[in-house]
Amino acid sequence: MKNILKLEELSMFAFSIFLFSTLHIAWWWYPVLLFVPDLSMVGYLVNPKVGAWTYNSVHHKAVGISLYVLGIALANTPLQLTGIMLFGHSSMDRILGYGLKYPDAFQHTHLGVIGK
Numbered sequence: 001m002k003n004i005l006k007l008e009e010l011s012m013f014a015f016s017i018f019l020f021s022t023l024h025i026a027w028w029w030y031p032v033l034l035f036v037p038d039l040s041m042v043g044y045l046v047n048p049k050v051g052a053w054t055y056n057s058v059h060h061k062a063v064g065i066s067l068y069v070l071g072i073a074l075a076n077t078p079l080q081l082t083g084i085m086l087f088g089h090s091s092m093d094r095i096l097g098y099g100l101k102y103p104d105a106f107q108h109t110h111l112g113v114i115g116k
Contacts, residue, residue: 009094012061016088019068023077023084030088033081037089044106052101059090059100 020030040058044051057063068083070076093099099111107114 006095009091013088013091013095016084016091019084020081020088023081025077025081029081030085033085034089034092037086041106048101048105049103051106052103056100058086059093061087061090064088064090 017030021027037058040054041051043054064083064086066083067086068080071079071081071083094111097109097111097114099109102108102110
């Protein structure tokens, strides 16, 4: 089952690359922007509860999809780009085993404990 879920996430990651290609933005922006959502981990400097909230808010796929759709509705390319990058980054994280966080510790995710 774990491999099927990783394959599903891989296909979503590939889909984000396809969507990015439709924006007519230089290709090198994708890898440059791919790790920007990890800045949301700054909440962990306050405490694990705040860190989990900031991390999960940015890494929730519905947020990325919603921003992308809103960007289409408003014909706003930067908003579409933001949605694509959040969606793609979240898929990449889940391929690597980094899921949404529980408020007790960074390592405790909906996919299990990181490192086990």
